Amino acid sequence: xxxxxxxxKATATDGTLKNTACTSQTLAEQLSYLHLPRPFKNPxxxxxxxxxxxxxxxxxxxxxxxxxxxxxxxxxEKAEKDAMEVDGKEVTMESEEIPTYLSxxxxxxxxxxxxxxxxxxxxxPYTDPVTGLRYHDKDVYALIKEMSAxxxxxYLSARGVNSIVK
Amino acid sequence: xxxxxxxxxxxxxxxLPFSIIPSIPPSPEDYTLHRSQHTPIIIDNGSTNLRWGFxxxxxxxxxxxxxAKYRExxxxxxxxxxxxxxxxxxGAKTQAKTPWEGDVLLNFDALENALDYAFVQxxxxxxxxxxxxxMTERLCSPVHSRALTSELMxxxxxxxxxxxxxxxxxxxxxxxxxxxxxFVSDGLVISFNTxxxxxIPILNGRGVxxxxxxxxxxxxxxxxxxxxxxxxxxxxFPTRVSVAQANWMFRTFCSVSTDYLSLLxxxxxxxxxxxxxxxxxxxxxxNSNPLTGGAAGNGDEKTEEELARITERRxxxxxxxxEIAARNRIEKLQQKESDLTYLLSLRDNYSSSATKREWDRKxxxxxxxxxxxxxxxxxKLEADVKKGRKKEKEKEGGTVDGEDVDEPMEEPSFPLVDIxxxxxxxxxxxxxxxxxLLKAGYEARLRARKERELKAIKDREEKAxxxxxxxxxxxxxxxxxxxxxxxxxxxxxxEQEALMTRIKDRAKRRAAMSDRKSAAKxxxxxxxxxxxxxxEKMLGGSGTSKKxxxxxxxxxxxxxxxxxxxxxxxxxxxxxADWAIYRKINTTTTISSDEEEDLAQLQQIEHKLLTHDPTxxxxxTHASIVSQRSALLNAFRPVYEExxxxxxxxxxxxxxxxxxxxxWFSPSIAGVDSAGLGEVIQNILSRFGEEEKGRLVKNxxxxxxxxxxxxxxxxxxxxxxxxxxVEMPIEIRSANDPALDAWRGMAKFAKTExxxxxxxxxxxxxxxxxxxxxxxxxxxxxxxx
Numbered sequence: 001x002x003x004x005x006x007x008x009k010a011t012a013t014d015g016t017l018k019n020t021a022c023t024s025q026t027l028a029e030q031l032s033y034l035h036l037p038r039p040f041k042n043p044x045x046x047x048x049x050x051x052x053x054x055x056x057x058x059x060x061x062x063x064x065x066x067x068x069x070x071x072x073x074x075x076x077e078k079a080e081k082d083a084m085e086v087d088g089k090e091v092t093m094e095s096e097e098i099p100t101y102l103s104x105x106x107x108x109x110x111x112x113x114x115x116x117x118x119x120x121x122x123x124x125p126y127t128d129p130v131t132g133l134r135y136h137d138k139d140v141y142a143l144i145k146e147m148s149a150x151x152x153x154x155y156l157s158a159r160g161v162n163s164i165v166k
Numbered sequence: 167x168x169x170x171x172x173x174x175x176x177x178x179x180x181x182l183p184f185s186i187i188p189s190i191p192p193s194p195e196d197y198t199l200h201r202s203q204h205t206p207i208i209i210d211n212g213s214t215n216l217r218w219g220f221x222x223x224x225x226x227x228x229x230x231x232x233x234a235k236y237r238e239x240x241x242x243x244x245x246x247x248x249x250x251x252x253x254x255x256x257g258a259k260t261q262a263k264t265p266w267e268g269d270v271l272l273n274f275d276a277l278e279n280a281l282d283y284a285f286v287q288x289x290x291x292x293x294x295x296x297x298x299x300x301m302t303e304r305l306c307s308p309v310h311s312r313a314l315t316s317e318l319m320x321x322x323x324x325x326x327x328x329x330x331x332x333x334x335x336x337x338x339x340x341x342x343x344x345x346x347x348x349f350v351s352d353g354l355v356i357s358f359n360t361x362x363x364x365x366i367p368i369l370n371g372r373g374v375x376x377x378x379x380x381x382x383x384x385x386x387x388x389x390x391x392x393x394x395x396x397x398x399x400x401x402x403f404p405t406r407v408s409v410a411q412a413n414w415m416f417r418t419f420c421s422v423s424t425d426y427l428s429l430l431x432x433x434x435x436x437x438x439x440x441x442x443x444x445x446x447x448x449x450x451x452x453n454s455n456p457l458t459g460g461a462a463g464n465g466d467e468k469t470e471e472e473l474a475r476i477t478e479r480r481x482x483x484x485x486x487x488x489e490i491a492a493r494n495r496i497e498k499l500q501q502k503e504s505d506l507t508y509l510l511s512l513r514d515n516y517s518s519s520a521t522k523r524e525w526d527r528k529x530x531x532x533x534x535x536x537x538x539x540x541x542x543x544x545x546k547l548e549a550d551v552k553k554g555r556k557k558e559k560e561k562e563g564g565t566v567d568g569e570d571v572d573e574p575m576e577e578p579s580f581p582l583v584d585i586x587x588x589x590x591x592x593x594x595x596x597x598x599x600x601x602x603l604l605k606a607g608y609e610a611r612l613r614a615r616k617e618r619e620l621k622a623i624k625d626r627e628e629k630a631x632x633x634x635x636x637x638x639x640x641x642x643x644x645x646x647x648x649x650x651x652x653x654x655x656x657x658x659x660x661e662q663e664a665l666m667t668r669i670k671d672r673a674k675r676r677a678a679m680s681d682r683k684s685a686a687k688x689x690x691x692x693x694x695x696x697x698x699x700x701x702e703k704m705l706g707g708s709g710t711s712k713k714x715x716x717x718x719x720x721x722x723x724x725x726x727x728x729x730x731x732x733x734x735x736x737x738x739x740x741x742x743a744d745w746a747i748y749r750k751i752n753t754t755t756t757i758s759s760d761e762e763e764d765l766a767q768l769q770q771i772e773h774k775l776l777t778h779d780p781t782x783x784x785x786x787t788h789a790s791i792v793s794q795r796s797a798l799l800n801a802f803r804p805v806y807e808e809x810x811x812x813x814x815x816x817x818x819x820x821x822x823x824x825x826x827x828x829x830w831f832s833p834s835i836a837g838v839d840s841a842g843l844g845e846v847i848q849n850i851l852s853r854f855g856e857e858e859k860g861r862l863v864k865n866x867x868x869x870x871x872x873x874x875x876x877x878x879x880x881x882x883x884x885x886x887x888x889x890x891x892v893e894m895p896i897e898i899r900s901a902n903d904p905a906l907d908a909w910r911g912m913a914k915f916a917k918t919e920x921x922x923x924x925x926x927x928x929x930x931x932x933x934x935x936x937x938x939x940x941x942x943x944x945x946x947x948x949x950x951x
Contacts, residue, residue, distance in 0.1 A: 040292060054272065054310065055272065063308050097376045101304075104364075105379075106840045109845055113834050116430075154398055158398065
C-alpha cells in the first residue's frame with residue numbers, strides 16, 4: 001500500500017461528504033483527486049523518470065524508421081525465397097501488407113482543385129497577381145488592394161500557402 | 167459571463183452560452199458489486215473524451231480527456247483536476263495537459279493521471295486492478311503509443327489481461343443487426359474522430375486494415391479553421407474568441423451542404439446571403455467607450471459629469487502650473503534686481519573712494535577677474551532687469567504689442583555719430599563706430615515697424631474688399647437659384663461630376679504608376695528620356711509640345727549630373743511652363759496642391775447643393791460614393807457604427823458555416839494536402855472486386871461524434887452515387903448514438919465468450935514487450951501476433 005493518504009481513506013471516497021465536513025474548501029479542492037487513495041497503483045513500479053516525453057516529431061520519425069526497416073527485411077526475405085525456389089505452394093502469411101500509421105495516410109488529391117474566394121468563400125474566378133489571393137468580384141478586389149501585406153499573408157496561410165518570400 | 171443583450175426579432179441573433187460550472191461528480195460506484203468478479207473494464211480512450219466503465223454498466227462515465235496538476239494560488243495546496251473540473255480554475259486551465267496530441271498518444275503522465283481518475287471513480291480499492299481491460303486505439307496507432315499504454319496497464323496497474331480495439335469497428339459491431347452469432351458483417355466504416363477521419367472496410371466481420379485510409383482532418387482542425395476565418399473577418403473584434411467558443415459555434419451552426427457549388431452561386435444575391443446568416447452576440451458593455459473595448463469590462467463608464475469634472479481638474483492643474491511659473495519668474499527677477507543694486511552700490515562705494523588696487527582686490531573677492539568683466543555683468547544685469555520688468559507689465563497690463571511699451575523708453579541717443587572723424591581720438595572713434603552700428607540698427611527697426619503697420623492696414627482693406635466680392639457673388643448665386651432651382655442645381659451637379667471624374671482619373675493614374683509595365687510608366691520614361699536627350703538643336707522657346715522637351719541637358723534633375731552637352735546653353739527652367747514636366751514625372755503619392763484645390767472646390771459645391779437642393783442627399787457626395795461598399799460585402803460583413811456596442815460585438819457567420827464542413831470533402835481549401843472523403847472512398851473501393859464492392863457499399867456506416875454534423879449522409883450519397891453503377895445500392899446510415907456507441911459495442915463484446923481469447927496476458931506482455939498486441943478482428947494489425 002502506498003504510505004500516504006491512509007488517513008483520508010474513509011471520507012475521501014465519497015465526494016459529497018466533503019461538502020458538509022469542510023466549509024472553506026473551494027470547488028476546485030473538492031473536485032481534486034490528488035489526495036484520494038489510489039491503492040491499485042503498484043508502488044514498486046518506478047517510471048523511468050529519465051525518459052523524456054517524446055514529442056510528435058520524434059515518434060513520427062521512429063515510425064518511419066521502423067517502416068523502412070520492415071520493408072527492407074521483407075524485401076530481403078522475398079529475395080531469399082526467390083533464390084531458394086522451393087515448392088511454389090508455400091504461401092507466405094505476410095502476403096498482405098501490415099498497415100502502419102503513416103502508410104494509411106490518405107494521398108494528395110488528384111482531382112483538379114476548385115478555386116474559392118479567400119475572403120468571402122464564394123467562387124473565385126480571379127487571382128490577384130500582387131498578393132496571390134483569389135477573389136470573387138471587383139468589390140472584393142478593392143478590399144484586397146487596401147489590405148496590408150500581413151493581412152494578405154494571413155489569408156494565404158489559411159489556405160495553406162506559406163510563402164516566405166513576399 | 168454576463169450578457170447584456172436584447173435580441174432583436176428580425177435578426178437571428180444567438181447569445182453566447184453561459185459556461186457551465188462543473189458539479190461534483192457522482193460518487194464512485196460501490197465496488198462490492200465487482201469485487202473479485204473480474205468484470206471487464208471498458209475504456210474508450212478518445213482524443214476529446216475519455217469514457218470508461220464496467221462492462222456490465224449500461225452507461226459509461228465520461229469526461230473530457232484533460233488533466234491539470236496545479237498548485238492553488240491562495241492556499242498553496244497542490245490539486246489534480248480532471249475533465250470539466252479544469253474549467254473551474256483559470257490557473258488550472260493554463261496548465262492543463264492532455265494525453266493526446268492530435269491523433270497520437272504522447273503524454274505518459276497525463277494518461278496515468280486520467281486513468282487514475284477513472285479507476286478512482288470506479289471505486290477500485292484493491293492493490294491491483296484485477297479486471298481484464300479492453301481499450302481503444304487509433305487506427306494503426308504508432309507503436310510508441312501502444313507501448314506507453316501497455317506499460318502503464320501492466321506494470322502500474324497490474325491488469326491480468328489487456329486487449330486493444332479500433333473504436334470505429336466496435337461502433338459498427340454495436341449497430342449491426344445480429345444476435346448472439348459470431349459477428350459476420352460487411353460494410354464500410356467512416357469514423358469521424360477529433361483529429362482525423364478514417365475509412366475502414368470490413369469484410370466478413372474482419373477489418374481489412376491494409377486498405378483503410380486516414381484523412382488528417384477532424385473536428386479539431388475544423389474548429390481551428392473556423393476560428394481563423396472569424397479572426398480574419400473581424401480583425402478589430404473587441405474580445406478574444408477562444409477555441410472553446412469556436413468549437414461551440416462549429417457544433418451549433420455548421421453543416422455540410424448537399425451541393426456546395428449551387429449554394430455558393432445562390433449567394434450572389436445579397437438577400438439570400440443575409441437570410442442564411444447566423445449572428446452570435448458576444449457580451450458587451452452598455453455605454454462603452456469604443457476605444458476601451460466593448461466587452462473589456464474595465465468598468466470605465468464615463469458619464470457627462472465625470473467628463474466635465476475631468477476637464478475642470480485639468481484646467482485647474484494648468485492654472486496652478488502657470489501660477490508657479492509666474493512666481494518663479496518674479497523671484498528670479500527680484501534676485502537679479504538685488505544683485506544689481508548690490509553691485510551698483512559696490513561700484514559706487516569703491517570706485518569713488520578707494521584706490522585702484524583696493525578696487526581690484528574687492529572685485530576679485532566678488533569673483534570678477536577685472537573691471538571689464540564687472541562692467542559687462544553689470545550691463546547684462548541691467549538689461550535683464552529691464553526686460554523682466556517690461557514682461558511683468560505686459561502680463562499685468564495685458565498689452566499685446568510689445569512695441570507700445572517701447573515708446574515710453576527714451577530714444578537712444580547717438581551723440582558721437584554726428585561729430586566728424588577728425589575731431590575724435592582713437593577710443594572715441596571706436597565708440598563712434600559702435601554707435602553708428604547701433605543707430606543703423608535702431609533706424610532699421612523703426613522702418614520695419616512702420617512697414618508692418620502699413621501692411622496690416624492694407625491687408626485689412628483687401629479682406630474687406632474680398633468679403634464684399636463674395637457677398638456679391640452669393641447674392642447673384644442665390645438670385646439664380648431662386649429663379650431657376652433646377653437649372654442651378656443641374657449646373658452645380660455637372661461641376662461636381664467633372665471634379666469627381668478628375669479626382670478619379672488622378673487616382674487611377676497614381677495606381678498605374680506603381681505598375682512597372684503600365685502605359686503611364688512608359689510615358690513617364692519617355693518624358694525623362696526626352697529631357698535627357700543630347701540634342702544640339704536647342705528646342706528653345708516655350709514648351710510647345712506637351713512633353714516640354716527642352717534644352718540640351720537636364721540641368722536640374724534626375725541624377726545624370728551636370729548635363730551640359732555641347733556648347734548650347736541650358737535654357738531649361740527659364741520659362742515657367744518648363745517646370746510643369748515635373749508634374750508628370752513625379753511618382754510620389756502625396757496629395758498635390760491640385761488635388762487639394764479640387765477637393766476643396768468639391769466640398770464647397772456639395773455643401774451648397776446639400777443645403778439648397780432637396781434631391782441631393784448625403785448619398786451623392788463624393789465621400790460617400792468613395793466609401794460605398796457593395797451590397798454583397800455589406801451582407802457578408804455588416805459594418806456597424808462606432809458607438810454601437812452591441813453591433814460591434816456580433817459575429818456574422820454566413821459562408822463559413824458550409825465552408826468549414828466542405829473541408830471534409832476537399833481538405834485543400836483549408837491547406838491540408840490530402841484527398842477528400844469522396845476521393846478516398848473511391849480509391850479504397852477500387853482495390854476490391856466488383857462483388858465485394860457491392861457488399862461494402864450497401865452498408866456504409868458513419869460513426870464518431872463529428873458524424874452528427876447535419877447533412878453529411880445526403881452529401882456523401884450524392885458524392886458516391888455517380889461513382890458506381892446504377893444497380894449497386896448505396897445505403898448510408900449512422901450510429902444510433904455516435905458518441906457512446908463505441909463503448910457500448912466494446913461492452914457488448916466483452917460480455918461474449920470470445921472476449922477471453924483476444925486479450926494479451928501479462929505473461930505475453932513480459933515476453934513480447936509492449937509494442938505487440940494480439941490480433942483479432944477488431945484490432946489493429948501492426949505489431950500483431
